[in-house]
Amino acid sequence: MSLDRLIEKIHEKQNPTVVGLDPLLSYIPEHIKNAAREEYGGGFESAAHAIEVFNKGIIDAVCDIVPAVKPQCAYYELYGWQGLRALSRTIDYAKSKGMFVITDGKRNDIGSTMTAYAQAHLGETSLETEQSPAFGGDALTVNGYLGTDGISPVLEVCAQKDKGLFVLVKTSNPSSGELQDIETAGGEKIYEVMGGLCEKWGEKLPGKYGYSGVGCVVGATYPEQLAELRRRLPHSFFLVPGYGAQGGGAKDVLGGFDKRGLGAVVNSSRAVLCAYQKRGAPETEFAACAREEAIRMRDELMKEIGEIKIGTRL
Amino acid sequence: MSLDRLIEKIHEKQNPTVVGLDPLLSYIPEHIKNAAREEYGGGFESAAHAIEVFNKGIIDAVCDIVPAVKPQCAYYELYGWQGLRALSRTIDYAKSKGMFVITDGKRNDIGSTMTAYAQAHLGETSLETEQSPAFGGDALTVNGYLGTDGISPVLEVCAQKDKGLFVLVKTSNPSSGELQDIETAGGEKIYEVMGGLCEKWGEKLPGKYGYSGVGCVVGATYPEQLAELRRRLPHSFFLVPGYGAQGGGAKDVLGGFDKRGLGAVVNSSRAVLCAYQKRGAPETEFAACAREEAIRMRDELMKEIGEIKIGTRL
Numbered sequence: 001m002s003l004d005r006l007i008e009k010i011h012e013k014q015n016p017t018v019v020g021l022d023p024l025l026s027y028i029p030e031h032i033k034n035a036a037r038e039e040y041g042g043g044f045e046s047a048a049h050a051i052e053v054f055n056k057g058i059i060d061a062v063c064d065i066v067p068a069v070k071p072q073c074a075y076y077e078l079y080g081w082q083g084l085r086a087l088s089r090t091i092d093y094a095k096s097k098g099m100f101v102i103t104d105g106k107r108n109d110i111g112s113t114m115t116a117y118a119q120a121h122l123g124e125t126s127l128e129t130e131q132s133p134a135f136g137g138d139a140l141t142v143n144g145y146l147g148t149d150g151i152s153p154v155l156e157v158c159a160q161k162d163k164g165l166f167v168l169v170k171t172s173n174p175s176s177g178e179l180q181d182i183e184t185a186g187g188e189k190i191y192e193v194m195g196g197l198c199e200k201w202g203e204k205l206p207g208k209y210g211y212s213g214v215g216c217v218v219g220a221t222y223p224e225q226l227a228e229l230r231r232r233l234p235h236s237f238f239l240v241p242g243y244g245a246q247g248g249g250a251k252d253v254l255g256g257f258d259k260r261g262l263g264a265v266v267n268s269s270r271a272v273l274c275a276y277q278k279r280g281a282p283e284t285e286f287a288a289c290a291r292e293e294a295i296r297m298r299d300e301l302m303k304e305i306g307e308i309k310i311g312t313r314l
Numbered sequence: 315m316s317l318d319r320l321i322e323k324i325h326e327k328q329n330p331t332v333v334g335l336d337p338l339l340s341y342i343p344e345h346i347k348n349a350a351r352e353e354y355g356g357g358f359e360s361a362a363h364a365i366e367v368f369n370k371g372i373i374d375a376v377c378d379i380v381p382a383v384k385p386q387c388a389y390y391e392l393y394g395w396q397g398l399r400a401l402s403r404t405i406d407y408a409k410s411k412g413m414f415v416i417t418d419g420k421r422n423d424i425g426s427t428m429t430a431y432a433q434a435h436l437g438e439t440s441l442e443t444e445q446s447p448a449f450g451g452d453a454l455t456v457n458g459y460l461g462t463d464g465i466s467p468v469l470e471v472c473a474q475k476d477k478g479l480f481v482l483v484k485t486s487n488p489s490s491g492e493l494q495d496i497e498t499a500g501g502e503k504i505y506e507v508m509g510g511l512c513e514k515w516g517e518k519l520p521g522k523y524g525y526s527g528v529g530c531v532v533g534a535t536y537p538e539q540l541a542e543l544r545r546r547l548p549h550s551f552f553l554v555p556g557y558g559a560q561g562g563g564a565k566d567v568l569g570g571f572d573k574r575g576l577g578a579v580v581n582s583s584r585a586v587l588c589a590y591q592k593r594g595a596p597e598t599e600f601a602a603c604a605r606e607e608a609i610r611m612r613d614e615l616m617k618e619i620g621e622i623k624i625g626t627r628l
Contacts (some may be wrong), residue, residue: 022427025440044448047441064416074423074430078439081399088395106422108457109388110487113336116388125392126339127361128347134394136356143422144487146460146491171460173424178461182507183499190504260429292428 002164002205002213003237005138006100007262009067011310015298016261018102018239019059019290020269021090022075023051027273029283034055048082053073054286058273061287062294063097063214070239070267071137073105088135092314095136102239106168110149118176119158122165139164141217141239144194146202155204164205164213164237167196170229172219172242191225195233202235209262211237211312218256220248220266227255228261238264243297244271251301259309267283268297316478316519316527316565317551319452320414321576323381329612330575331536332382332416332553333372333604334583335404336389337365341587343597346371362396365389368600372587376599376608377411384416384553384581409450416553417451420482424463432471436479453478455553458508462515469518469528478519478527478551483509484543486556487531504545505539509547516549523576523624525551532570534562534580541569546575551580557611558585564614570588575622582611 010016025033030048036050040054059069069090069249075275076087091101122138124131146169154165170180170191180191188196195216202212212235218226220242230238238256243266257265271278275289302308324330337624339347342364350364360416374384383404390401405415421431431563435454438445458465458481468479484494492573494505509530526549532540534556552570556562557580570578585592589603616622 024426024430025442028432037348037442042443043441043446044439054380071327072423072427072430074421074427074434077398077434078448079396080434080439083448084391085395106457107384107388108420109483110485112338113388116338116392120391120394125358125361125394127357127618128339128351129356131464134392134397142459143420145457145482145493146487147494149487149489151564168422168459170391171424172504173460173461174461175461178511179459179504179507180461182504185499185501187499190493193493197492219520284538297539302352 002158002207003139003164003211004209005156005162005213006265006276007211007237007310009100010265011308013065013067014302014308015067015267016305016308017063017066017273017294017297018070018265018267019058019062019066019294020267021055021069021071022269022273023054024075025050027231028054029286031284042084043079047079048086051079051083052086053114055086056093058290059094059099061291063099065298066099066294068100068102068265069094069154070102070104072269075101091136092301093228094182101137102139102166103135104141106143108143108146108150109157110146111153112286114150115153118154123157123161124162125213127132141166141168143168143199151201155201157211158205158219166215166217166239167194167198169198169216170218172221172246176219195229195236198236199233204283205263205292211235211263215239217241221246223252226253230256230258240264240266244268245286250304254304257305260310261305262310265286266301271297316472316476316521316531317453317525318521319476319522320382320579321523321525321624322561323411323414324579327379327381328616329379329381330478330579330615330619331608332384332579332581333378333380333586333608333609334581335369335372335383335385336583336587337360337368338389339364342368343587343600345597349460353388358394358434361393362400365393365397366403369400370407371475371601372604373408373411373413375605380413382414382416382579383408384418386583387419405450406539407412412615416453416455416480417449418455419454420624422457422460422464422601424433424460425467428464429467432468436477437471437574446530446604446613448518453482454478455482458511463513470516472519472527478529480529481508481512481543483512484532484536486535486540486560490533506546509543509550513547525549525577529553531571534567537569539568540567544570544572548627554578554580558582564618567615570616571619575619576624
């Protein structure tokens with residue numbers, strides 16, 4: 001189910017990475033923004049079209065070597081409903097190129113409202129005379145602070161549509177411990193409790209490679225916790241942010257993988273999208289630079305991991 | 315700052331309620347959907363236009379008696395980018411009618427991503443030649459699981475733009491205790507820790523009526539915790555869901571108010587939007603029925619509260 005498709009793409013490409021599509025306007029080459037402004041006259045309309053062209057360029061450049069993309073909803077909402085249109089088209093385009101799409105929305109609510117989020121991002125919307133996908137991602141990031149009531153509606157849609165979710169467990173930011181590291185009266189940390197819930201929720205979405213449809217977000221910036229959670233949560237696949245820009249390196253994320261080289265997908269956003277800026281390359285080479293950076297990251301990780309094998313359970 | 319504008323509208327209208335705009339297509343009268351289908355030909359486009367017409371009808375019907383509306387993002391995302399356009403237009407319309415808009419997105423992330431959410435929903439977007447609001451809400455609901463890193467970017471935008479936020483503390487759903495009621499080694503519950511953080515975060519957005527710009531979401535379905543949190547968190551204004559449909563009544567929410575009759579705003583969504591369905595009234599009377607239900611709820615609450623006074627601190 002669900003994350004099996006991601007695992008198969010990771011295995012096929014021998015690449016456990018995901019490119020984060022966080023297209024701030026300042027990341028986008030001038031020639032793309034100029035063309036959009038000439039055609040659409042500025043404002044949100046031009047910005048959204050520039051984002052779409054930029055994203056398609058990145059996707060074209062990496063789709064044969066990278067298994068997945070992770071558009072971050074915030075950077076589309078920032079450009080209004082036109083930005084959300086760019087999100088929808090980006091998702092469709094990435095899927096048409098064979099990529100697995102993780103919609104990074106960290107959505108959370110309860111009951112019929114969470115059902116609406118799940119249908120919007122992973123399922124289909126009931127319109128008057130048809131069912132139609134609104135934003136057709138393959139997996140959605142969610143926040144589990146509301147407990148099972150906030151997750152069950154997503155599990156249902158995932159079971160129907162062969163989709164997955166990633167629950168925030170131990171996030172990559174410096175202050176993540178304020179809540180997540182609190183020790184309970186029972187001696188566990190809050191992020192461990194959340195991880196335990198993920199294992200439980202995952203029982204409803206079993207996968208053929210040992211990992212369920214319920215993954216966990218665990219930051220590369222906490223390598224000890226990452227390795228510890230890998231041991232505690234044998235059925236939970238990890239989405240690992242914080243690599244590169246936030247300071248995590250290849251050795252920091254190794255603990256997230258099992259003996260088969262499975263168990264985690266490592267995200268890089270800015271390092272890939274802005275590779276041309278970092279290298280001082282001409283902006284027309286943004287896509288080529290993104291590809292080079294994606295290959296560099298893959299090789300850096302695979303040097304440590306060796307080979308990714310599937311077909312056997314842990 | 316920030317929530318002061320909400321407090322003033324509550325005082326002016328002597329009504330501590332907010333109407334939740336959760337416009338599922340099935341709530342909308344047929345004549346509105348038919349007209350939209352004839353004009354726009356079906357699909358997301360028609361659905362989004364029907365939502366817009368419905369919302370405007372509800373806003374027109376309640377704007378002179380209700381201080382605020384709370385559009386729930388999930389029900390707009392469900393209808394694709396066209397739905398988000400309806401959200402944007404709904405927000406603009408409600409503001410043009412003098413209402414305070416709480417965008418219920420329960421957004422959460424860190425650093426520049428949370429800045430993007432805050433700018434998108436409360437601030438302005440930097441476009442190439444201008445600054446422009448994407449979704450111009452007055453307050454945004456957020457999830458604090460990521461700690462201070464996920465809140466500081468919102469505080470900054472709120473300080474600049476005179477906006478506010480509501481952090482999930484103790485949610486109204488049955489399973490909210492799975493995480494939120496866990497007792498820490500220090501003897502507090504997690505929701506109390508979250509509430510304490512809200513008081514701390516609120517120090518950066520002081521308000522003239524004693525309440526900061528950082529509010530808390532506390533469910534009507536947990537009246538004891540609501541009353542206890544009112545005592546513990548003297549500077550945090552409460553957004554109270556769970557009234558009506560979820561089972562909370564007027565006496566259940568009383569504990570959320572201070573001696574001035576301030577301190578909380580109580581949400582009702584379905585009971586207002588679907589009042590015509592519940593009463594078996596003709597669907598052309600949806601707006602009149604919504605108004606009657608809004609008045610009924612106001613009177614039910616105000617009978618317990620007495621009078622809402624501002625001008626003095628607690």
